[in-house]
Amino acid sequence: MIRFEDVDVAFGEHRAVSHLDLEIQEGEFFTLLGPSGCGKTTALRSLAGFVQPTGGRILIAGRDVTRVPSEKREVGMVFQNYALFPSMNVRENIAFGLTVNKRGQTDAKKVSKAEQTRRVNEIADRTGLALSQLDKNVSELSGGQQQRVAIARALVLTPRILLLDEPLSNLDAKLRVQLREQLKELQHEVGVTTVYVTHDQEEALTLSDRIAVLDAGHLQQVGTPEEIYDRSGTPFVCRFIGENNRLTPAVLISLGSGPGAPALDATAESYVRPEKLHLAAPDAAANSPASLDGSVVGRTYHGSHSVYTVAVEDTTLRVSVPAGASAHQWDAGDAVRVDVDPRWILQYPAV
Structure with a gap:
Protein backbone atom coordinates (compact mmCIF):
# COMPACT_ATOMS: atom_id res chain seq x y z
CA MET A 1 0.00 0.00 0.00
CA ILE A 2 2.80 2.45 0.92
CA ARG A 3 6.37 2.52 -0.23
CA PHE A 4 9.20 4.89 0.66
CA GLU A 5 12.05 4.57 -1.84
CA ASP A 6 15.33 6.14 -0.71
CA VAL A 7 13.47 9.16 0.68
CA ASP A 8 15.43 12.14 1.98
CA VAL A 9 13.91 15.18 3.68
CA ALA A 10 16.21 18.09 4.46
CA PHE A 11 15.60 21.49 5.99
CA GLY A 12 18.59 23.56 4.97
CA GLU A 13 21.70 21.76 6.20
CA HIS A 14 19.71 19.51 8.52
CA ARG A 15 18.65 16.14 7.08
CA ALA A 16 15.59 15.05 9.05
CA VAL A 17 15.04 11.81 7.10
CA SER A 18 17.91 10.01 5.40
CA HIS A 19 17.62 7.33 2.69
CA LEU A 20 14.38 5.89 4.07
CA ASP A 21 13.37 2.60 2.44
CA LEU A 22 10.14 1.21 3.86
CA GLU A 23 7.10 -0.82 2.81
CA ILE A 24 3.74 -0.81 4.61
CA GLN A 25 1.14 -3.43 3.72
CA GLU A 26 -2.55 -2.81 3.10
CA GLY A 27 -4.61 -3.03 6.29
CA GLU A 28 -1.57 -2.85 8.61
CA PHE A 29 -1.36 -0.87 11.79
CA PHE A 30 2.17 0.39 11.30
CA THR A 31 4.03 2.56 13.81
CA LEU A 32 6.95 4.94 13.34
CA LEU A 33 8.72 4.94 16.71
CA GLY A 34 11.66 6.89 18.03
CA PRO A 35 12.82 9.70 20.32
CA SER A 36 12.07 13.37 19.71
CA GLY A 37 13.84 14.66 16.62
CA CYS A 38 14.36 11.23 15.05
CA GLY A 39 12.41 12.07 11.86
CA LYS A 40 9.24 10.06 12.45
CA THR A 41 6.80 13.00 12.20
CA THR A 42 8.67 14.37 9.19
CA ALA A 43 8.31 11.00 7.46
CA LEU A 44 4.59 10.98 8.28
CA ARG A 45 4.11 14.53 6.99
CA SER A 46 5.93 13.68 3.78
CA LEU A 47 3.50 10.79 3.29
CA ALA A 48 0.59 13.16 3.92
CA GLY A 49 1.95 15.65 1.38
CA PHE A 50 2.65 18.42 3.89
CA VAL A 51 6.44 18.15 3.51
CA GLN A 52 8.23 17.80 0.16
CA PRO A 53 11.00 15.16 0.02
CA THR A 54 14.35 16.41 -1.26
CA GLY A 55 15.13 13.01 -2.72
CA GLY A 56 13.57 9.62 -3.45
CA ARG A 57 9.96 8.65 -4.10
CA ILE A 58 6.78 7.91 -2.13
CA LEU A 59 4.26 5.51 -3.66
CA ILE A 60 0.69 4.72 -2.59
CA ALA A 61 -0.80 1.58 -4.13
CA GLY A 62 1.89 1.71 -6.82
CA ARG A 63 1.20 5.35 -7.73
CA ASP A 64 4.01 7.87 -7.35
CA VAL A 65 2.57 10.61 -5.11
CA THR A 66 5.83 12.39 -4.33
CA ARG A 67 4.65 15.56 -6.08
CA VAL A 68 0.89 14.98 -5.73
CA PRO A 69 -1.03 17.51 -3.56
CA SER A 70 -2.15 16.29 -0.16
CA GLU A 71 -5.88 16.41 -0.95
CA LYS A 72 -5.40 14.00 -3.87
CA ARG A 73 -3.60 11.26 -1.90
CA GLU A 74 -6.70 9.71 -0.23
CA VAL A 75 -5.19 10.02 3.24
CA GLY A 76 -6.83 11.17 6.47
CA MET A 77 -4.72 12.92 9.11
CA VAL A 78 -5.20 13.20 12.88
CA PHE A 79 -2.89 15.77 14.46
CA GLN A 80 -1.40 15.79 17.95
CA ASN A 81 -3.53 18.79 18.97
CA TYR A 82 -6.57 17.45 16.99
CA ALA A 83 -6.90 20.75 15.02
CA LEU A 84 -10.66 20.96 15.61
CA PHE A 85 -12.63 24.09 14.74
CA PRO A 86 -13.70 25.74 18.04
CA SER A 87 -16.51 27.70 16.39
CA MET A 88 -18.20 24.52 15.11
CA ASN A 89 -20.12 21.83 16.91
CA VAL A 90 -19.14 18.17 16.82
CA ARG A 91 -21.32 17.32 13.81
CA GLU A 92 -19.95 20.25 11.80
CA ASN A 93 -16.35 19.30 12.65
CA ILE A 94 -16.86 15.71 11.54
CA ALA A 95 -18.68 16.74 8.36
CA PHE A 96 -16.21 19.47 7.43
CA GLY A 97 -14.49 17.52 4.65
CA LEU A 98 -17.82 16.49 3.16
CA THR A 99 -19.04 20.09 3.30
CA VAL A 100 -15.93 21.40 1.57
CA ASN A 101 -16.32 18.74 -1.11
CA LYS A 102 -19.94 19.72 -1.65
CA ARG A 103 -18.84 23.32 -2.17
CA GLY A 104 -16.91 22.32 -5.24
CA GLN A 105 -13.31 21.54 -4.44
CA THR A 106 -11.35 20.15 -7.39
CA ASP A 107 -12.16 16.50 -8.04
CA ALA A 108 -14.59 16.59 -5.12
CA LYS A 109 -17.40 14.13 -4.70
CA LYS A 110 -20.88 15.62 -4.46
CA VAL A 111 -22.31 14.66 -1.06
CA SER A 112 -25.95 15.40 -0.33
CA LYS A 113 -27.10 16.74 3.04
CA ALA A 114 -28.87 13.44 3.74
CA GLU A 115 -25.73 11.48 2.89
CA GLN A 116 -23.65 13.77 5.09
CA THR A 117 -25.99 13.10 8.02
CA ARG A 118 -25.94 9.36 7.44
CA ARG A 119 -22.15 9.17 7.21
CA VAL A 120 -21.58 11.44 10.21
CA ASN A 121 -24.00 9.42 12.36
CA GLU A 122 -22.42 6.14 11.25
CA ILE A 123 -18.83 7.19 11.89
CA ALA A 124 -19.78 8.82 15.20
CA ASP A 125 -21.25 5.52 16.35
CA ARG A 126 -18.19 3.57 15.21
CA THR A 127 -15.82 5.92 17.03
CA GLY A 128 -17.80 5.84 20.27
CA LEU A 129 -19.46 9.26 20.06
CA ALA A 130 -23.06 9.41 21.25
CA LEU A 131 -25.57 11.09 18.93
CA SER A 132 -26.46 13.40 21.83
CA GLN A 133 -22.91 14.79 21.66
CA LEU A 134 -23.05 15.79 18.00
CA ASP A 135 -24.74 19.13 18.65
CA LYS A 136 -22.32 20.13 21.41
CA ASN A 137 -19.49 22.57 20.84
CA VAL A 138 -16.14 20.75 20.78
CA SER A 139 -14.96 22.90 23.69
CA GLU A 140 -17.51 21.11 25.89
CA LEU A 141 -15.90 17.73 25.27
CA SER A 142 -13.17 15.98 27.22
CA GLY A 143 -9.76 15.37 25.68
CA GLY A 144 -10.67 11.77 24.91
CA GLN A 145 -13.91 12.80 23.22
CA GLN A 146 -12.11 15.45 21.16
CA GLN A 147 -9.68 12.79 20.01
CA ARG A 148 -12.60 10.66 18.83
CA VAL A 149 -13.99 13.64 16.91
CA ALA A 150 -10.64 14.14 15.17
CA ILE A 151 -10.52 10.45 14.16
CA ALA A 152 -14.15 10.53 13.02
CA ARG A 153 -13.45 13.62 10.87
CA ALA A 154 -10.57 11.78 9.18
CA LEU A 155 -12.52 8.53 8.65
CA VAL A 156 -15.77 10.07 7.37
CA LEU A 157 -14.04 10.70 4.04
CA THR A 158 -13.25 6.95 3.77
CA PRO A 159 -9.52 7.44 3.18
CA ARG A 160 -7.34 4.58 2.00
CA ILE A 161 -4.77 5.52 4.65
CA LEU A 162 -5.18 6.96 8.16
CA LEU A 163 -2.24 8.93 9.59
CA LEU A 164 -2.01 9.65 13.31
CA ASP A 165 0.63 11.93 14.81
CA GLU A 166 0.92 11.18 18.56
CA PRO A 167 -2.87 11.48 19.04
CA LEU A 168 -2.83 10.24 22.65
CA SER A 169 0.06 12.31 24.00
CA ASN A 170 -2.16 15.01 25.54
CA LEU A 171 -4.26 12.57 27.57
CA ASP A 172 -3.70 11.22 31.08
CA ALA A 173 -2.14 7.78 31.45
CA LYS A 174 -5.32 5.84 32.30
CA LEU A 175 -7.27 7.36 29.42
CA ARG A 176 -4.40 6.67 27.01
CA VAL A 177 -4.58 2.97 27.83
CA GLN A 178 -8.35 2.92 27.37
CA LEU A 179 -8.31 4.81 24.07
CA ARG A 180 -5.46 2.89 22.49
CA GLU A 181 -7.42 -0.34 23.01
CA GLN A 182 -10.44 1.26 21.37
CA LEU A 183 -8.30 2.65 18.57
CA LYS A 184 -6.88 -0.78 17.79
CA GLU A 185 -10.39 -2.30 17.75
CA LEU A 186 -11.64 0.47 15.47
CA GLN A 187 -8.74 0.04 13.06
CA HIS A 188 -9.42 -3.70 12.81
CA GLU A 189 -13.11 -3.07 12.28
CA VAL A 190 -12.64 -0.41 9.59
CA GLY A 191 -9.65 -2.15 8.00
CA VAL A 192 -7.95 1.10 6.99
CA THR A 193 -4.18 1.08 6.55
CA THR A 194 -2.91 3.08 9.54
CA VAL A 195 0.43 4.79 10.09
CA TYR A 196 0.94 5.91 13.68
CA VAL A 197 3.69 8.11 15.08
CA THR A 198 4.73 7.92 18.73
CA HIS A 199 7.71 8.10 21.06
CA ASP A 200 5.87 5.90 23.58
CA GLN A 201 7.27 2.38 23.44
CA GLU A 202 4.32 0.80 25.23
CA GLU A 203 1.88 2.35 22.75
CA ALA A 204 3.92 1.04 19.84
CA LEU A 205 4.22 -2.48 21.26
CA THR A 206 0.53 -2.83 22.14
CA LEU A 207 -0.98 -1.22 19.03
CA SER A 208 1.20 -2.25 16.13
CA ASP A 209 1.28 -5.06 13.64
CA ARG A 210 4.80 -3.88 12.78
CA ILE A 211 7.09 -1.12 13.99
CA ALA A 212 9.82 0.94 12.34
CA VAL A 213 12.35 2.38 14.80
CA LEU A 214 14.13 5.56 13.69
CA ASP A 215 17.06 7.46 15.15
CA ALA A 216 18.53 10.71 13.84
CA GLY A 217 16.68 10.29 10.54
CA HIS A 218 17.91 6.76 9.92
CA LEU A 219 15.84 3.58 9.95
CA GLN A 220 17.22 1.23 12.61
CA GLN A 221 14.89 -1.78 12.40
CA VAL A 222 11.50 -2.91 11.09
CA GLY A 223 9.70 -5.83 12.67
CA THR A 224 6.81 -7.12 14.74
CA PRO A 225 6.61 -5.92 18.35
CA GLU A 226 8.06 -9.26 19.47
CA GLU A 227 10.99 -8.96 17.05
CA ILE A 228 11.70 -5.37 18.03
CA TYR A 229 11.65 -6.17 21.74
CA ASP A 230 13.12 -9.68 21.98
CA ARG A 231 15.50 -9.51 19.02
CA SER A 232 16.48 -5.86 18.84
CA GLY A 233 18.50 -5.42 15.65
CA THR A 234 20.88 -2.70 16.83
CA PRO A 235 22.26 -1.48 20.16
CA PHE A 236 20.17 1.69 19.80
CA VAL A 237 16.92 -0.27 19.45
CA CYS A 238 17.87 -2.46 22.43
CA ARG A 239 18.61 0.55 24.63
CA PHE A 240 15.57 2.55 23.47
CA ILE A 241 12.95 -0.20 23.80
CA GLY A 242 12.12 -1.21 27.36
CA GLU A 243 14.55 -1.78 30.21
CA ASN A 244 17.82 -3.66 29.96
Whole structure:
Protein backbone atom coordinates (compact mmCIF):
# COMPACT_ATOMS: atom_id res chain seq x y z
CA MET A 1 0.00 0.00 0.00
CA ILE A 2 2.80 2.45 0.92
CA ARG A 3 6.37 2.52 -0.23
CA PHE A 4 9.20 4.89 0.66
CA GLU A 5 12.05 4.57 -1.84
CA ASP A 6 15.33 6.14 -0.71
CA VAL A 7 13.47 9.16 0.68
CA ASP A 8 15.43 12.14 1.98
CA VAL A 9 13.91 15.18 3.68
CA ALA A 10 16.21 18.09 4.46
CA PHE A 11 15.60 21.49 5.99
CA GLY A 12 18.59 23.56 4.97
CA GLU A 13 21.70 21.76 6.20
CA HIS A 14 19.71 19.51 8.52
CA ARG A 15 18.65 16.14 7.08
CA ALA A 16 15.59 15.05 9.05
CA VAL A 17 15.04 11.81 7.10
CA SER A 18 17.91 10.01 5.40
CA HIS A 19 17.62 7.33 2.69
CA LEU A 20 14.38 5.89 4.07
CA ASP A 21 13.37 2.60 2.44
CA LEU A 22 10.14 1.21 3.86
CA GLU A 23 7.10 -0.82 2.81
CA ILE A 24 3.74 -0.81 4.61
CA GLN A 25 1.14 -3.43 3.72
CA GLU A 26 -2.55 -2.81 3.10
CA GLY A 27 -4.61 -3.03 6.29
CA GLU A 28 -1.57 -2.85 8.61
CA PHE A 29 -1.36 -0.87 11.79
CA PHE A 30 2.17 0.39 11.30
CA THR A 31 4.03 2.56 13.81
CA LEU A 32 6.95 4.94 13.34
CA LEU A 33 8.72 4.94 16.71
CA GLY A 34 11.66 6.89 18.03
CA PRO A 35 12.82 9.70 20.32
CA SER A 36 12.07 13.37 19.71
CA GLY A 37 13.84 14.66 16.62
CA CYS A 38 14.36 11.23 15.05
CA GLY A 39 12.41 12.07 11.86
CA LYS A 40 9.24 10.06 12.45
CA THR A 41 6.80 13.00 12.20
CA THR A 42 8.67 14.37 9.19
CA ALA A 43 8.31 11.00 7.46
CA LEU A 44 4.59 10.98 8.28
CA ARG A 45 4.11 14.53 6.99
CA SER A 46 5.93 13.68 3.78
CA LEU A 47 3.50 10.79 3.29
CA ALA A 48 0.59 13.16 3.92
CA GLY A 49 1.95 15.65 1.38
CA PHE A 50 2.65 18.42 3.89
CA VAL A 51 6.44 18.15 3.51
CA GLN A 52 8.23 17.80 0.16
CA PRO A 53 11.00 15.16 0.02
CA THR A 54 14.35 16.41 -1.26
CA GLY A 55 15.13 13.01 -2.72
CA GLY A 56 13.57 9.62 -3.45
CA ARG A 57 9.96 8.65 -4.10
CA ILE A 58 6.78 7.91 -2.13
CA LEU A 59 4.26 5.51 -3.66
CA ILE A 60 0.69 4.72 -2.59
CA ALA A 61 -0.80 1.58 -4.13
CA GLY A 62 1.89 1.71 -6.82
CA ARG A 63 1.20 5.35 -7.73
CA ASP A 64 4.01 7.87 -7.35
CA VAL A 65 2.57 10.61 -5.11
CA THR A 66 5.83 12.39 -4.33
CA ARG A 67 4.65 15.56 -6.08
CA VAL A 68 0.89 14.98 -5.73
CA PRO A 69 -1.03 17.51 -3.56
CA SER A 70 -2.15 16.29 -0.16
CA GLU A 71 -5.88 16.41 -0.95
CA LYS A 72 -5.40 14.00 -3.87
CA ARG A 73 -3.60 11.26 -1.90
CA GLU A 74 -6.70 9.71 -0.23
CA VAL A 75 -5.19 10.02 3.24
CA GLY A 76 -6.83 11.17 6.47
CA MET A 77 -4.72 12.92 9.11
CA VAL A 78 -5.20 13.20 12.88
CA PHE A 79 -2.89 15.77 14.46
CA GLN A 80 -1.40 15.79 17.95
CA ASN A 81 -3.53 18.79 18.97
CA TYR A 82 -6.57 17.45 16.99
CA ALA A 83 -6.90 20.75 15.02
CA LEU A 84 -10.66 20.96 15.61
CA PHE A 85 -12.63 24.09 14.74
CA PRO A 86 -13.70 25.74 18.04
CA SER A 87 -16.51 27.70 16.39
CA MET A 88 -18.20 24.52 15.11
CA ASN A 89 -20.12 21.83 16.91
CA VAL A 90 -19.14 18.17 16.82
CA ARG A 91 -21.32 17.32 13.81
CA GLU A 92 -19.95 20.25 11.80
CA ASN A 93 -16.35 19.30 12.65
CA ILE A 94 -16.86 15.71 11.54
CA ALA A 95 -18.68 16.74 8.36
CA PHE A 96 -16.21 19.47 7.43
CA GLY A 97 -14.49 17.52 4.65
CA LEU A 98 -17.82 16.49 3.16
CA THR A 99 -19.04 20.09 3.30
CA VAL A 100 -15.93 21.40 1.57
CA ASN A 101 -16.32 18.74 -1.11
CA LYS A 102 -19.94 19.72 -1.65
CA ARG A 103 -18.84 23.32 -2.17
CA GLY A 104 -16.91 22.32 -5.24
CA GLN A 105 -13.31 21.54 -4.44
CA THR A 106 -11.35 20.15 -7.39
CA ASP A 107 -12.16 16.50 -8.04
CA ALA A 108 -14.59 16.59 -5.12
CA LYS A 109 -17.40 14.13 -4.70
CA LYS A 110 -20.88 15.62 -4.46
CA VAL A 111 -22.31 14.66 -1.06
CA SER A 112 -25.95 15.40 -0.33
CA LYS A 113 -27.10 16.74 3.04
CA ALA A 114 -28.87 13.44 3.74
CA GLU A 115 -25.73 11.48 2.89
CA GLN A 116 -23.65 13.77 5.09
CA THR A 117 -25.99 13.10 8.02
CA ARG A 118 -25.94 9.36 7.44
CA ARG A 119 -22.15 9.17 7.21
CA VAL A 120 -21.58 11.44 10.21
CA ASN A 121 -24.00 9.42 12.36
CA GLU A 122 -22.42 6.14 11.25
CA ILE A 123 -18.83 7.19 11.89
CA ALA A 124 -19.78 8.82 15.20
CA ASP A 125 -21.25 5.52 16.35
CA ARG A 126 -18.19 3.57 15.21
CA THR A 127 -15.82 5.92 17.03
CA GLY A 128 -17.80 5.84 20.27
CA LEU A 129 -19.46 9.26 20.06
CA ALA A 130 -23.06 9.41 21.25
CA LEU A 131 -25.57 11.09 18.93
CA SER A 132 -26.46 13.40 21.83
CA GLN A 133 -22.91 14.79 21.66
CA LEU A 134 -23.05 15.79 18.00
CA ASP A 135 -24.74 19.13 18.65
CA LYS A 136 -22.32 20.13 21.41
CA ASN A 137 -19.49 22.57 20.84
CA VAL A 138 -16.14 20.75 20.78
CA SER A 139 -14.96 22.90 23.69
CA GLU A 140 -17.51 21.11 25.89
CA LEU A 141 -15.90 17.73 25.27
CA SER A 142 -13.17 15.98 27.22
CA GLY A 143 -9.76 15.37 25.68
CA GLY A 144 -10.67 11.77 24.91
CA GLN A 145 -13.91 12.80 23.22
CA GLN A 146 -12.11 15.45 21.16
CA GLN A 147 -9.68 12.79 20.01
CA ARG A 148 -12.60 10.66 18.83
CA VAL A 149 -13.99 13.64 16.91
CA ALA A 150 -10.64 14.14 15.17
CA ILE A 151 -10.52 10.45 14.16
CA ALA A 152 -14.15 10.53 13.02
CA ARG A 153 -13.45 13.62 10.87
CA ALA A 154 -10.57 11.78 9.18
CA LEU A 155 -12.52 8.53 8.65
CA VAL A 156 -15.77 10.07 7.37
CA LEU A 157 -14.04 10.70 4.04
CA THR A 158 -13.25 6.95 3.77
CA PRO A 159 -9.52 7.44 3.18
CA ARG A 160 -7.34 4.58 2.00
CA ILE A 161 -4.77 5.52 4.65
CA LEU A 162 -5.18 6.96 8.16
CA LEU A 163 -2.24 8.93 9.59
CA LEU A 164 -2.01 9.65 13.31
CA ASP A 165 0.63 11.93 14.81
CA GLU A 166 0.92 11.18 18.56
CA PRO A 167 -2.87 11.48 19.04
CA LEU A 168 -2.83 10.24 22.65
CA SER A 169 0.06 12.31 24.00
CA ASN A 170 -2.16 15.01 25.54
CA LEU A 171 -4.26 12.57 27.57
CA ASP A 172 -3.70 11.22 31.08
CA ALA A 173 -2.14 7.78 31.45
CA LYS A 174 -5.32 5.84 32.30
CA LEU A 175 -7.27 7.36 29.42
CA ARG A 176 -4.40 6.67 27.01
CA VAL A 177 -4.58 2.97 27.83
CA GLN A 178 -8.35 2.92 27.37
CA LEU A 179 -8.31 4.81 24.07
CA ARG A 180 -5.46 2.89 22.49
CA GLU A 181 -7.42 -0.34 23.01
CA GLN A 182 -10.44 1.26 21.37
CA LEU A 183 -8.30 2.65 18.57
CA LYS A 184 -6.88 -0.78 17.79
CA GLU A 185 -10.39 -2.30 17.75
CA LEU A 186 -11.64 0.47 15.47
CA GLN A 187 -8.74 0.04 13.06
CA HIS A 188 -9.42 -3.70 12.81
CA GLU A 189 -13.11 -3.07 12.28
CA VAL A 190 -12.64 -0.41 9.59
CA GLY A 191 -9.65 -2.15 8.00
CA VAL A 192 -7.95 1.10 6.99
CA THR A 193 -4.18 1.08 6.55
CA THR A 194 -2.91 3.08 9.54
CA VAL A 195 0.43 4.79 10.09
CA TYR A 196 0.94 5.91 13.68
CA VAL A 197 3.69 8.11 15.08
CA THR A 198 4.73 7.92 18.73
CA HIS A 199 7.71 8.10 21.06
CA ASP A 200 5.87 5.90 23.58
CA GLN A 201 7.27 2.38 23.44
CA GLU A 202 4.32 0.80 25.23
CA GLU A 203 1.88 2.35 22.75
CA ALA A 204 3.92 1.04 19.84
CA LEU A 205 4.22 -2.48 21.26
CA THR A 206 0.53 -2.83 22.14
CA LEU A 207 -0.98 -1.22 19.03
CA SER A 208 1.20 -2.25 16.13
CA ASP A 209 1.28 -5.06 13.64
CA ARG A 210 4.80 -3.88 12.78
CA ILE A 211 7.09 -1.12 13.99
CA ALA A 212 9.82 0.94 12.34
CA VAL A 213 12.35 2.38 14.80
CA LEU A 214 14.13 5.56 13.69
CA ASP A 215 17.06 7.46 15.15
CA ALA A 216 18.53 10.71 13.84
CA GLY A 217 16.68 10.29 10.54
CA HIS A 218 17.91 6.76 9.92
CA LEU A 219 15.84 3.58 9.95
CA GLN A 220 17.22 1.23 12.61
CA GLN A 221 14.89 -1.78 12.40
CA VAL A 222 11.50 -2.91 11.09
CA GLY A 223 9.70 -5.83 12.67
CA THR A 224 6.81 -7.12 14.74
CA PRO A 225 6.61 -5.92 18.35
CA GLU A 226 8.06 -9.26 19.47
CA GLU A 227 10.99 -8.96 17.05
CA ILE A 228 11.70 -5.37 18.03
CA TYR A 229 11.65 -6.17 21.74
CA ASP A 230 13.12 -9.68 21.98
CA ARG A 231 15.50 -9.51 19.02
CA SER A 232 16.48 -5.86 18.84
CA GLY A 233 18.50 -5.42 15.65
CA THR A 234 20.88 -2.70 16.83
CA PRO A 235 22.26 -1.48 20.16
CA PHE A 236 20.17 1.69 19.80
CA VAL A 237 16.92 -0.27 19.45
CA CYS A 238 17.87 -2.46 22.43
CA ARG A 239 18.61 0.55 24.63
CA PHE A 240 15.57 2.55 23.47
CA ILE A 241 12.95 -0.20 23.80
CA GLY A 242 12.12 -1.21 27.36
CA GLU A 243 14.55 -1.78 30.21
CA ASN A 244 17.82 -3.66 29.96
CA ASN A 245 20.99 -4.60 31.78
CA ARG A 246 24.32 -4.06 30.06
CA LEU A 247 26.58 -7.01 30.75
CA THR A 248 30.25 -6.34 31.50
CA PRO A 249 33.09 -8.51 30.14
CA ALA A 250 33.59 -9.96 33.65
CA VAL A 251 29.94 -11.06 33.78
CA LEU A 252 30.12 -12.58 30.28
CA ILE A 253 33.29 -14.49 31.16
CA SER A 254 31.68 -15.80 34.35
CA LEU A 255 28.53 -16.89 32.49
CA GLY A 256 30.62 -18.77 29.94
CA SER A 257 32.91 -20.53 32.38
CA GLY A 258 30.73 -23.33 33.74
CA PRO A 259 30.14 -26.81 32.27
CA GLY A 260 27.60 -26.63 29.44
CA ALA A 261 27.73 -22.84 29.56
CA PRO A 262 26.95 -20.85 26.40
CA ALA A 263 29.58 -19.49 24.06
CA LEU A 264 29.54 -15.74 24.62
CA ASP A 265 31.74 -13.03 23.14
CA ALA A 266 33.13 -11.13 26.11
CA THR A 267 34.17 -8.24 23.83
CA ALA A 268 30.66 -7.70 22.42
CA GLU A 269 28.22 -5.02 23.53
CA SER A 270 25.76 -7.22 25.44
CA TYR A 271 22.37 -6.77 27.09
CA VAL A 272 19.70 -8.78 28.85
CA ARG A 273 16.27 -7.55 29.95
CA PRO A 274 15.34 -7.66 33.68
CA GLU A 275 12.32 -9.93 33.16
CA LYS A 276 14.48 -12.50 31.31
CA LEU A 277 16.49 -13.15 34.47
CA HIS A 278 15.44 -15.49 37.29
CA LEU A 279 16.20 -14.93 40.96
CA ALA A 280 16.72 -17.96 43.21
CA ALA A 281 18.25 -19.00 46.49
CA PRO A 282 21.91 -20.06 46.12
CA ASP A 283 21.10 -23.73 46.85
CA ALA A 284 17.95 -23.95 44.70
CA ALA A 285 17.83 -26.28 41.71
CA ALA A 286 19.16 -24.52 38.62
CA ASN A 287 16.73 -23.91 35.78
CA SER A 288 19.23 -22.42 33.36
CA PRO A 289 22.63 -23.44 31.93
CA ALA A 290 24.26 -20.23 33.22
CA SER A 291 24.09 -18.38 36.52
CA LEU A 292 25.75 -15.74 38.64
CA ASP A 293 26.22 -15.59 42.40
CA GLY A 294 25.33 -12.26 43.95
CA SER A 295 23.77 -10.36 46.80
CA VAL A 296 20.67 -8.19 46.97
CA VAL A 297 21.31 -4.46 47.06
CA GLY A 298 17.68 -3.32 47.15
CA ARG A 299 14.12 -3.84 45.97
CA THR A 300 11.46 -1.59 44.45
CA TYR A 301 7.80 -2.57 44.42
CA HIS A 302 5.72 -1.88 41.26
CA GLY A 303 2.46 -3.65 42.13
CA SER A 304 2.44 -6.20 39.30
CA HIS A 305 6.12 -6.96 39.90
CA SER A 306 9.15 -6.16 42.02
CA VAL A 307 12.56 -5.17 40.71
CA TYR A 308 15.59 -6.38 42.66
CA THR A 309 19.00 -4.79 42.26
CA VAL A 310 21.63 -7.52 42.63
CA ALA A 311 25.40 -7.07 42.89
CA VAL A 312 27.24 -9.59 40.68
CA GLU A 313 30.90 -9.60 39.66
CA ASP A 314 31.85 -5.97 38.92
CA THR A 315 28.37 -4.57 38.33
CA THR A 316 24.72 -4.69 39.38
CA LEU A 317 21.79 -6.27 37.55
CA ARG A 318 18.09 -5.43 37.75
CA VAL A 319 15.91 -8.54 38.01
CA SER A 320 12.13 -8.29 37.55
CA VAL A 321 10.06 -10.77 39.60
CA PRO A 322 6.29 -10.93 38.86
CA ALA A 323 3.99 -10.63 41.86
CA GLY A 324 3.20 -14.09 43.18
CA ALA A 325 5.99 -15.74 41.19
CA SER A 326 8.00 -16.42 44.32
CA ALA A 327 6.92 -17.09 47.88
CA HIS A 328 10.20 -15.62 49.07
CA GLN A 329 11.02 -11.93 49.39
CA TRP A 330 14.70 -11.09 49.60
CA ASP A 331 16.15 -8.29 51.68
CA ALA A 332 19.25 -6.17 51.18
CA GLY A 333 22.37 -8.23 51.87
CA ASP A 334 20.76 -11.63 51.13
CA ALA A 335 22.82 -14.03 49.04
CA VAL A 336 21.03 -15.02 45.83
CA ARG A 337 21.66 -16.65 42.49
CA VAL A 338 20.74 -15.03 39.17
CA ASP A 339 19.91 -17.64 36.54
CA VAL A 340 20.46 -16.53 32.95
CA ASP A 341 19.06 -18.19 29.84
CA PRO A 342 21.63 -17.32 27.13
CA ARG A 343 18.90 -17.24 24.46
CA TRP A 344 17.86 -13.85 25.83
CA ILE A 345 21.31 -12.26 25.81
CA LEU A 346 21.55 -9.77 22.96
CA GLN A 347 25.09 -9.25 21.64
CA TYR A 348 26.35 -6.69 19.14
CA PRO A 349 29.86 -6.46 17.66
CA ALA A 350 32.01 -3.93 19.49
CA VAL A 351 32.58 -0.78 17.44
